[in-house]
Amino acid sequence: MGDKVEEVLQALEDALKFWSIQLSSADGELKKNVPASTVKDPLEELVKIVKLIKAHTTKVGIIYEPSKLEKSGEASITTVSDLSKSFVLFISALAQVSSENISHLFYDEIKSMAHSLVLSATQFSEELKALYNNVVSEKSEKKTESDNASEGDPRLVSVGKIWNLCDDFTKLIEGGKLKVLEKKTKMHLSLVEDGLDEFAEWAENPEDMDDEDPFGLEDDFSDEEEEDEDDEDGRNPPVPDDDDDKEDKKQVSKDREELVRYSKLWLQKFKLVKLLFLSINKSLSTLTSGQSIDEIFQTEGIIVREIDTLIVELMLNQTLDDVVEKHAFAVDVACFKIVAILRDTNKKSEGKVKWCASWEAKYNEFSDDMYK
Template identity: 55%
Template sequence: MCVCSSLYIIYSVVNDHDARTKLLIGLIRLYSMANLNDIIKAFEEALDCWGLVFSGSEGLKTIPPAKVQEPLKELVKVAKLIKAHTTKVGIIFEPSKLAQSSDAAYTTVSDLSKSFVLYMSVVAQLSPDKISSLFYKEILNSSHTLVSTAASLTAELKVLNDKSGKSSDDKKNTEVDVRLISVGKVWNACDELVKLVENGNLKFLEKKTRLQLSLIEDGLDEFSEWAENPEEFDLVDPFGLDEFSEEDEEDGEDAEDAKVPVPDDGESTSSSAAEATMLKLSRFSKQWVQKFKLIKLLFLSINKSLPSIVNGTDIDEIYNTESIISKEADLLIVELMMSHSLTEDVTEHSIAVDKACSKILSILKKANKNSDNKTKWCSSWEIKYKEMSEAMYD
């Protein structure tokens, strides 16, 4: 058994995180004294290990963190370095030239593997509390993609190296295509990660905020139409429930037959009460349509209302609260349109939306305690929202 294999077996059974990482780096360095196939194998094993790190419960605790001053900027630098090394690997592993360039190929793979060691240590330094768990998880997802695409590249490098100088012209052309596809995937993963990190956590929050807003807007147009005349709109089955009805309407009933029958004189009192209930429901719903428009304005203004540097926990709180608003708003709309009355559930969902909006305002005010203009905007929005809420119950 070779020294490299022995070390790898030891690495596989060692539980101490720091010791495992040191052995992993040692493996890469030791393989660098061996042949090209060995360095590719070492790199592939390292990438597989890092892939498990991203999906494991321990996460990046197994990786000793770097100690750079600005880890996000460093992450961008290393991602660009990985892309540059990948480009060199793609050029040198051109099948017709690989047999004459084994030393250069060996060096480029070694350099690429070392850049990934550096990359993983920088990722391990990132703090969810500083950049937000929301942004942190997205960086981990992008990093996992990068590691996975690099692992696919190494698998293809092994095939190219094994067939170096032995392939026919047709096979070489096929292998060139495969090589370029793998290199392109690594490039794309690097570019996406650089774009994500350079845009920053606030830009990512804005993207997620717009997604939450779209969930609210999805049913808002239909709800607005329904709020104008709930009784008439209900006759056209807004949720498409008739499609699942067991009754096939084989008796030839048309839309007119489905209408509520006109009450006779003896039912005039109950009819008036029903009319009053529907008017109250319509008025309440139309007020919510206006409140949803104000909530939309709040969502669109969140990023503009935040300072350029904001605590990561504030970003997470804002996003989690946005999720509550979109969920409760959807439940509120469905309950109103299905129950046709102001039920306890309607009240419960209404209060939940109101409280969540108030929470976002509190976060924005706290984050902007040194900016009078931004806190004034929050106060103005809050006053307008309260006026609408009070008008609903007059």
């Protein structure tokens, strides 16, 4: 009996470690290295199997209670064997899932959580093996009751982790690819909003913030500036001509006005970007293709990065140059790409198509005002 228990525990641990390696690899889908099932709906099957894993984990946890383990008989083998079989079914169904169908975004979330579940199960199997060896060698009898009470039971901790991961996995699958995209879109939206308040304050009057060092760069250069001043050796700077000085100030004032106008128009466009982000999930149905989901997610990331860079360029350099134009154009292109995806996805919905057209018209209106 003892050899069989050790054998089944070791087999579970070895299998879990192998699957963990496959799940952690970045070389694509699991089916390349693991036989895939052929069920009608692998996602639905995964939910069923996860509930099975949770139930079998509970049974193993009960059977492997140290004071009862020696009297458990065949149950110490069959319960672990059943848990192993449920993980075989889990990995097999997971290998059937195609990222092309459900989106790479959703697939990566599923794969990541599956990996966490397998890792927790691996830890559980190692604890079971150690616990069994401890009982067999009668080490547990040498401990006092107070020792046992104070140390706690790591087996129970692992069972709890597996339960929680099974519940989270079920929620993930049942929420679907749109729920995952919604979560990512909210994250991207919060990143867009992060710097807007400060940018709006700056756009009202850039002069007031000229000395405030909004990006914390002043400290890095203060020492260098002091050294430069020391190197002047008392020399007086040339006095500018009054007419030239007036002309320079006039040009600076004109440039500043144009910068403020341009920045305020971007604030209006940023509001439309936020509206677009908030409307994405409302505009998509469960029939939306995985490719569209991935394109939207990737394009959101581009918008966030380009907006962040654009704001930094405007506030730091305060010049409407080619660099600003480059990032501004990138934001425009990315936003229109998302609108195009939404329009194509909802081409049979007149109301949603009209919304896309209305959004584009308003966005273009602000863009036209920028270059008058």
